Amino acid sequence: MPHHIVPIKAYVLIFGGLLALTALTTGVAFIDLGAFNTVAALAIAVTKAILVILFFMHVRYSPHLTRIVVLAGFFWLAILITLTLSDFRTRSWTPSPSGWQTSTVFRPGAR
Amino acid sequence: MSEAPLALAHQFDDLDQQHEAGSFGMWVFLVTEIMFFGGLFSAYTIYRSLYLEGFVAGSHILNIKLGAANTAVLIASSFTMAMAVRSAQTGKRQALMAFLALTMLLGLVFLGVKFVEYHDKYVEHLIPCQSAGCSDLGMEFAPEGQALPPIQQQHAPLSHVEIYFCFYFFMTGMHALHMIIGIGIMTWLFLKARRGTFTPQYYSPVEVGGLYWHFVDIVWIFLFPLLYLIGGRY
Numbered sequence: 001m002p003h004h005i006v007p008i009k010a011y012v013l014i015f016g017g018l019l020a021l022t023a024l025t026t027g028v029a030f031i032d033l034g035a036f037n038t039v040a041a042l043a044i045a046v047t048k049a050i051l052v053i054l055f056f057m058h059v060r061y062s063p064h065l066t067r068i069v070v071l072a073g074f075f076w077l078a079i080l081i082t083l084t085l086s087d088f089r090t091r092s093w094t095p096s097p098s099g100w101q102t103s104t105v106f107r108p109g110a111r
Numbered sequence: 112m113s114e115a116p117l118a119l120a121h122q123f124d125d126l127d128q129q130h131e132a133g134s135f136g137m138w139v140f141l142v143t144e145i146m147f148f149g150g151l152f153s154a155y156t157i158y159r160s161l162y163l164e165g166f167v168a169g170s171h172i173l174n175i176k177l178g179a180a181n182t183a184v185l186i187a188s189s190f191t192m193a194m195a196v197r198s199a200q201t202g203k204r205q206a207l208m209a210f211l212a213l214t215m216l217l218g219l220v221f222l223g224v225k226f227v228e229y230h231d232k233y234v235e236h237l238i239p240c241q242s243a244g245c246s247d248l249g250m251e252f253a254p255e256g257q258a259l260p261p262i263q264q265q266h267a268p269l270s271h272v273e274i275y276f277c278f279y280f281f282m283t284g285m286h287a288l289h290m291i292i293g294i295g296i297m298t299w300l301f302l303k304a305r306r307g308t309f310t311p312q313y314y315s316p317v318e319v320g321g322l323y324w325h326f327v328d329i330v331w332i333f334l335f336p337l338l339y340l341i342g343g344r345y
Contacts, residue, residue, distance in 0.1 A: 015190040024172045026179045029340040041336035048332045056193045056325045071141035077149040084153045
């Protein structure tokens, strides 16, 4: 059978790496980096997710069909978040014509 | 291949094709799960940008030590699950059963810690609920005790903090539900492993169950920073 068997050492290394990144993300939250705090937290989370997907979930050793499905899933997620935010974040750019009822609830940037 | 002829379903040419079809099908299901949690994550992003002070206050109310410890527990359970799949691949039945049991145990530890956290929030009146029935049960949203300083510090309107806790309970609750289902799947795998169903030629159910468990781990990898680490603790 051609199934790739990952060495125990590799699993232990990934496990150690994931624990270290968890400690790092918790530690970074106690340092004032301004807006970079969120960027760092997300970058670390993405790194951890990629480690889990590639090694624990064997995508590194999977057929191309599986890889395409995984990539398509995250690509669709990116579309969902990008298009939703491009709506909500730009609503306040163009004022509504006078006389229109505007919602005061969904106006980002106009807190 | 002759060792496990019964494991091959008739619609497949061989065990390899069957194995690949199983993993592929699980990944397609996981993509629907990505979109399911993705909807929650995008709603979270919008409300976080609208009510940042409320989200920072809510995040500072959470117990960061329990959250970080639980992240470590879940990562450890992913590691034991990966080792379970490896034991199945190498035909080590005892090790497979031990690692599956360990994964379930770590999953239960996670849920236990989550229960303690939920109980703390219940005691501090942080369950988002406004109807008359809630106040009869003493469950209306009215933060008290240790929950108050972060709210005052951020000058956050209570209604905004309440929305944060709606997201907190719904997202972590959905995650916990997935874990309970995962523990159910692992119980089934454990019983099949005990009967000696899995061989190095046929272990797809273990692999596919592992994919599900790792996915639930990934969801928490994002939930931890997004719910516990907003705005920094400095």
